[in-house]
Amino acid sequence: MAEKRPRPEDQEAGVHERALFQCADLILPWLDSAELAATSSTCKTLNHICRSITASRFSDAARGFEPLPIPFVNAVDHHPYAYFLYTPAQAHGSDLRDRQAWGSTRTDSARHERLDAWVGDACGCECERCDGDSGCPCSDLDSAELARECGPSCWCSVECGNRVTQGGVSVRLKIVRDRRKGWGLCADERIGRGQFVCEYTGELLTTEEARRRQQRYDQLASGGRFSCALLVVREHLPSGKACMRMNIDATVMGNVSRFINHSCDGGNLSTVIVRSSGALLPRLCFFASRDIQKDEELTFSYGEIRLRSKGLQCFCDSPDCFGILPSENT
Numbered sequence: 412m413a414e415k416r417p418r419p420e421d422q423e424a425g426v427h428e429r430a431l432f433q434c435a436d437l438i439l440p441w442l443d444s445a446e447l448a449a450t451s452s453t454c455k456t457l458n459h460i461c462r463s464i465t466a467s468r469f470s471d472a473a474r475g476f477e478p479l480p481i482p483f484v485n486a487v488d489h490h491p492y493a494y495f496l497y498t499p500a501q502a503h504g505s506d507l508r509d510r511q512a513w514g515s516t517r518t519d520s521a522r523h524e525r526l527d528a529w530v531g532d533a534c535g536c537e538c539e540r541c542d543g544d545s546g547c548p549c550s551d552l553d554s555a556e557l558a559r560e561c562g563p564s565c566w567c568s569v570e571c572g573n574r575v576t577q578g579g580v581s582v583r584l585k586i587v588r589d590r591r592k593g594w595g596l597c598a599d600e601r602i603g604r605g606q607f608v609c610e611y612t613g614e615l616l617t618t619e620e621a622r623r624r625q626q627r628y629d630q631l632a633s634g635g636r637f638s639c640a641l642l643v644v645r646e647h648l649p650s651g652k653a654c655m656r657m658n659i660d661a662t663v664m665g666n667v668s669r670f671i672n673h674s675c676d677g678g679n680l681s682t683v684i685v686r687s688s689g690a691l692l693p694r695l696c697f698f699a700s701r702d703i704q705k706d707e708e709l710t711f712s713y714g715e716i717r718l719r720s721k722g723l724q725c726f727c728d729s730p731d732c733f734g735i736l737p738s739e740n741t
């Protein structure tokens with residue numbers, strides 16, 4: 412039987428489809444969730460690619476920036492994931508981006524490049540021989556809320572035991588959807604008391620800009636369906652006076668800690684201000700304040716460090732619940 416030859420017009424259509432596929436795989440990961448949904452309905456090929464991007468997005472909110480994937484889990488409604496820009500470290504003015512590829516088939520090794528560059532800046536300190544087990548001259552835990560780690564001015568490597576908060580999120584976590592609170596961060600394995608969980612990263616703002624944004628976020632939140640993640644951290648002198656204020660906004664750009672919900676009983680995480688030798692700015696890190704079981708939600712008290720003009724209804728369900736989320740004016 413004679414072999415059936417493809418018609419020229421079919422061949423041409425095949426070439427177009429392959430070209431479309433290649434371009435789409437490069438471009439579509441740059442779209443946000445609404446744009447991706449709109450593109451998905453245009454034709455079968457794009458629908459197929461958009462679906463694989465969506466699957467990749469909900470399988471890892473950290474998009475390869477952390478040592479372990481952090482999936483979204485939703486058994487309550489149709490939202491597969493929350494769209495935001497990921498930053499594994501504090502973002503300063505020049506780091507700010509409008510777009511970031513998320514969900515492409517290419518792997519992302521950006522986190523490891525960043526850490527290597529950071530440690531490679533060593534200019535010397537006394538702790539070149541620290542090994543973590545026998546302690547480190549740079550280590551100086553002043554209080555439960557302030558810790559010191561090796562940093563850019565130390566000779567030690569990323570393996571140093573006094574850099575526990577610098578390797579990214581290395582406990583298994585997942586982001587679980589709740590009908591009333593929206594997304595929340597949960598343990599996906601048992602976490603021991605005192606273990607490092609994650610850093611709170613986002614855009615570092617001036618106090619003036621933080622106040623301006625908070626006003627806007629409060630307006631948006633009063634219309635419902637908007638959740639902001641602007642955290643104000645104050646470091647206090649022994650006299651009780653605030654001596655340092657950091658405004659970290661993870662609403663648009665942050666890491667998985669932007670999903671940590673509030674609990675009026677203080678939750679199971681404690682916040683620690685970590686200073687690293689040679690680093691200009693301190694970082695805010697979360698540690699387990701008690702043993703945490705697999706599937707338990709991770710929470711902390713937004714307390715006084717949250718700046719809001721109006722309190723939203725609180726659903727923490729703790730016996731101590733005040734009924735509204737903490738705010739500076741409530």
Ligand SMILES: C[S@@+](CC[C@H](N)C(=O)[O-])C[C@H]1O[C@@H](n2cnc3c(N)ncnc32)[C@H](O)[C@@H]1O
Nearest residue numbers: 592593594638639640669670672673725726727
């Ligand atoms: C930092 S975000 C936490 C992640 C958020 N649930 C989401 O879906 O993106 C803070 C927002 O989460 C919600 N939230 C946090 N804790 C809550 C609680 N205990 N009860 C009700 N809503 C809460 C509020 O909308 C709050 O503005």
